[in-house]
Amino acid sequence: MLNYRAGLADRPVYDVTERPWKIKVNANECNMNLPPLVEERVMARLSHVAFNRYPNEEYDDLCEQIARNFSLAKENVLLGSGSSEIIEKLFYCFGGTKKSRIVYPRPSFSMYAIYANAADAEGVPVELEEDYTLDAERFVKTVKESGANLAVVCNPNNPTGTGIPLRDVEYIAEKIDCAFLVDEAYVEFYGQSAVGLLKKYPNLIIARTFSKAYGLASSRVGYMLAGADIVSMVSRAYMPYHMNVLSLVVADIVYQMRHEFVPRIQMTIAERKRMAGELKKVEGFTVYPSETNFLLARYDRAQELNESLIRQGIGVRSFGNAPGLTNCLRISMGLREENDTWLKAIRLFAEGRD
Numbered sequence: 001m002l003n004y005r006a007g008l009a010d011r012p013v014y015d016v017t018e019r020p021w022k023i024k025v026n027a028n029e030c031n032m033n034l035p036p037l038v039e040e041r042v043m044a045r046l047s048h049v050a051f052n053r054y055p056n057e058e059y060d061d062l063c064e065q066i067a068r069n070f071s072l073a074k075e076n077v078l079l080g081s082g083s084s085e086i087i088e089k090l091f092y093c094f095g096g097t098k099k100s101r102i103v104y105p106r107p108s109f110s111m112y113a114i115y116a117n118a119a120d121a122e123g124v125p126v127e128l129e130e131d132y133t134l135d136a137e138r139f140v141k142t143v144k145e146s147g148a149n150l151a152v153v154c155n156p157n158n159p160t161g162t163g164i165p166l167r168d169v170e171y172i173a174e175k176i177d178c179a180f181l182v183d184e185a186y187v188e189f190y191g192q193s194a195v196g197l198l199k200k201y202p203n204l205i206i207a208r209t210f211s212k213a214y215g216l217a218s219s220r221v222g223y224m225l226a227g228a229d230i231v232s233m234v235s236r237a238y239m240p241y242h243m244n245v246l247s248l249v250v251a252d253i254v255y256q257m258r259h260e261f262v263p264r265i266q267m268t269i270a271e272r273k274r275m276a277g278e279l280k281k282v283e284g285f286t287v288y289p290s291e292t293n294f295l296l297a298r299y300d301r302a303q304e305l306n307e308s309l310i311r312q313g314i315g316v317r318s319f320g321n322a323p324g325l326t327n328c329l330r331i332s333m334g335l336r337e338e339n340d341t342w343l344k345a346i347r348l349f350a351e352g353r354d
Ligand SMILES: Cc1ncc(COP(=O)(O)O)c(C=O)c1O
Pocket: 027, 028, 081, 082, 083, 084, 085, 109, 154, 158, 183, 185, 208, 209, 210, 211, 217, 220, 221, 222
């Protein structure tokens, strides 16, 4: 008989099982590998890695580079194995007892509920409006009334795509006293960041990732920006040398060469606009405004459509009956030809010709 820790068997699981998709638009990834110029530099750098040494300098180099870009100090930056690790550690740091409440919008990134559970905290969801906008006043009220330790918003929001206006983010930061995390995983497709508010609001924390706009999901690199005191406390939750040197040097080069990614970010935004326009024309489709690299659409026959797409090797994200997301499908923007293919498959299904 193995005695695992209490609650482990009941912990919700995030299913990441995949199939060999012909078109994979289900995980908000970038559908292009690194730009050739960046890849060349990465490969050259990897041939100089000291595999026998623990990563010290490489961690500092990336922190310094990120800090410089935002006119912050190295002490304001903490790296993680994807922003997933950053968020998980923040929930851990502000969790710990059933009285530790963590407030986040719903629907939003489904991992927030899982991290709250794993941190032995109580997750307190605040329902979004029908059009998926956030009522900032109601959010603040819930944070205060629940005596929350941590409040989280995702801006722009996954999976709805909705952006929270910066004035609402600032309103929340101003009104609440607890730690306030703004998850900016998709910010490069939006352009409105809360980074400029960091110096004004010492409770503010920003999480970013290399996985989306910078197409580095494989390497698992994310970072957090916050006051030096928060960074120092949250660092205590990490093991020494938690980032591997391969990911650190790859991310360092990608960040140095981030201007190389601008054309593809612009292309993704253009595709998002084009596909939103096309999808809206499909009978029965409601398409929500998006500020990200994906679209969320509602369709009465979403489950059946998803099954048809699966049969054709097209992977989109279906939400089934998840709270607030009944009959919703989320589709990441792929290459133009990929987008044309899934759109055609959807059109044929809607016309009964699949
Ligand atoms: C809103 C949001 N935050 C964080 C993450 C985690 O990304 P990563 O761990 O790859 O940095 C994701 C991934 O999909 C996301 O959608």
